[in-house]
Amino acid sequence: MSLDLQYEPEVVVDITGLSNEDWLEYRKSGIGGSDAGIILGVSAYKLTRDVYFEKIGRTPDMPEDENWVTLEVGKRLEDLVAEIFAKKTGFRVWKEKRMLRHPLYPYMIADIDYMYETSSGEIGILECKTGSHYVKDKWDSGAVPYTYEVQCRHYMAVRNVFASYAACLHGNTENDFIYQKIERDLDFEENLIEQEGMFWYDYVEKQQEPPLTGDGDLMLRSLKRYQAERNQQEELLFDDKYGDVLEKIIEIKSEKSALDKTGRELEGKIKTMYAQFAAMLGSGTKGKCVADGCEYLITYKPSYRTLIPKEAMERMKLNDKEMFDKYASVSESRTFQVKKVLK
Structure with missing residues (x-):
């Protein structure tokens, strides 16, 4: 596959004032950045099976008790992370208020946090994260946690830019702040596009459930969330x-x-x-x-x-x-x- 880089992303919707319910509906129309790592099998939280059910609109049989406080803290602190990043780098930073779609691979969508621009005119993506002191080791030596790296690479492909930064606030002082640059890798991007396309066309569009593979704990969590309908008293005979x-x-x-x-x-x-x-x-x-x-x-x-x-x-x-x-x-x-x- 030879990538055509002469394109502008399409706008799916302006998310300003969009309700959470409507936003979730739009997310079903394609694969987002947070889905990318799951499809590549590098997520510690979900399987491709979970993404498949989300895209076809199946409601979990037994929703998990998510830590809503942690999620809400992360969401509310995004602005602060972007502000600290702008202060430390001197870059111009702004919110991307549109959900975007790749015009050549329409199954790829992007709901980007922020964009940045350097004094030399380089425009890129800023992905804002928060965490505790325990996450610091995952960012040492210039590394970015792999799921976040894949997320940024997905966004770069959709937005057609050649750089992104992942920034993380892991404490309550300015010193508890890490940011790393990620350069676009077209070889990686080709593979990512191919893997996402296979997932979308082979499973989502065909309404074909993906095979249950991956980490054992994740498999059991997924099975608990999306249970097969069977008579509990029936004894199933295995081959x-x-x-x-x-x-x-x-x-x-x-x-x-x-x-x-x-x-x-x-x-x-x-x-x-x-x-x-x-x-x-x-x-x-x-x-x-x-x-x-x-x-x-x-x-x-x-x-x-x-x-x-x-x-x-x-x-x-x-x-x-x-x-x-x-x-x-x-x-x-x-x-x-x-x-x-x-x-």
Whole structure:
């Protein structure tokens, strides 16, 4: 594929004043920047299966309890991230208030945060992120977390610009700010366009569900969100070709059980050794030992949490059902077990 770079992006819609419901509807019309990393299989949050269901408009059977505060903080701090970036670089920064579409690959859309312009006239994309101090390591040595890099490369392809910056505020001071430049890579872009096109035409347009592949935890989360409709009492008969897989599950579970047993034994030995220090500390919480030129710092601090015992919950349910129903929540979990029966 040889990329034609003589194009201007098409405007899907002006998002100024657009309701969240309408914005979500427009997002169904193509693949956005935050979808790109999922389609390439580098997301730690979703599978292509989840994106597929979102694009065809299927509502989750069991929506996850998303941390709305974290999401809202990230959204509200975008302006601050852009302001800090402008102050540190001297670039002119402005909000891109349009959802855009690639005119040559119409399945690619972009909902860009900000644009920037340098004193020399270079125009590019600014992607604003927030996080805690724990994310700093992911940005060290000039790196950008890969999902964000893919997101920026998707945007550069749609907007037809040759540079972007990813900026992240990971604390509450100006020093807790990182930004990295990403140059356009046309070889990468060709592959990205191809992968997104395959996803769109092979799955979304054909209404064909993608295969369930990826990280095990993500697969189970996806299955929980979008459950297959079956009679819960029906016993499903699997083809005998799955026997090897089930045998492997039993084998690995046995190995894990042995390792868990070893871990419990080692944990018991550790507790036996540190019990003597707990005895010497009594109600104290700190200690120190200097030996052979080394200093060992010991802490034994209590931690507290408030909980309602199961028996008390049962009493509340019987004696004050209105209060119980007001604050109790029900979550579903399923345990997968394999039992081998010799015939």
